[in-house]
Amino acid sequence: MNRSTFKVLFYLKRNAPKKNGLIPVMCRITVNGKVSQFSSKLDVEESIWNVETGRLSGRSLVAQEGNRMLDKIRVGINRAYQEVCDADSYVTAEKVRNAYLGLGQNHKTLLAVFKQHNEDYAKMVGKMKSVRSYLKYRTVYNHLSEFIRQRYKMSDIALRELTPAFITDFELFLRTEKNHCTNTVWSYMMPFRSIIYTAINNGWLPRDPFYAYHITKEETKRGFLTKEEISLLINGTFKKKKYELIRDLFIFCTFTGLSWTDMYNLTE
Structure with missing residues (x-):
């Protein structure tokens, strides 16, 4: 493949400034005109960002450390691009992004882990697990799949990209897009949390995105039929x-x- 079709660009996500005034730096990968992007996990002051070079200006310690981090990401993406080229005749921006983030490896993405869990769970239905709980896991998987496609325009998401914001955004999706009440949302977040604990226990996820999340089941008074x-x-x-x-x-x-x-x- 002609390397001229492959580009890496760093840019500021100006429409999403942090509370401290810093702006997140995004990384955009382009292959044959198709784009895939992700957060570099670096936040910078807009005043020292050079749009033309996609780097931080000046010789300050902050600028040097930031540029070193961006260089490391660029090297990693170049390596991932070469790996995809060597392994696959058809290269896309999302494949390169996934390879860099570790999405190409087994059990490194949310939906891949969830799907494997459901397949293993299905084998225990009727023995140790109930059909109802299995169907609930399947429903949550389908909701997450739709949420990721709609919100992030991706087919899956790396486990290490999960943040507390992902959890609260998914809850909002269940409430607004799916029109679920609090108790239904609660019943869906519990299986999701179980999957996250599995990922943490297996060392696939370094931190718990649920750590600051709280949802409680509402007590309901059941009436009766006349x-x-x-x-x-x-x-x-x-x-x-x-x-x-x-x-x-x-x-x-x-x-x-x-x-x-x-x-x-x-x-x-």
Whole structure:
């Protein structure tokens, strides 16, 4: 591949200044006109940033340390680009970015770890694990996958890129995009937290992005159905045949006093 199609650029993310006034430096990788980017984890003063060179100006200790960090990132990306070229005939900006961030290695990304967990979990359903808990893990995986695509325009995210902001943004996504109430959000964040603990325990994640996160389950007072409401339910029609079966089972429990758990454990 012609190396002229490959570029690395550092730029300031001016629309997201930190509380201390510093501006985050982003790294943009371009291959054949297609772009992929990530945070360099370096914050700088805008006044000493040179747009033309993509580096810090001056001889101050801050400028020297910052430029040394940017040089290290550039060298790492060049190495990653060469590795992708050697291993794959089709090179993209995202592949280079992923290779640099360690996304190409097994169990280094959130969704890869989550997917492997779900595959292992599925094998224990009916023995040590329930179908309900397995389906919940699958639902959370699907929500995370959609969130990452929508928010970050990526197919996956490196574990070491997870921050407390990622956790709170995902909660907001569940509340606003999926319209889930607090207790549903709580029930989805627990499996997600479990995956993160697995990653930490295996040494794939150096810090816990959940460390400052808190969510508590809200106590709900369950009401009861009136005779009129039960009659409406009995005589109601449903679009899906499956719902009629669920209704029939519920009504059966209502008039017999059979518990939900006993109903759940009945075979055909």
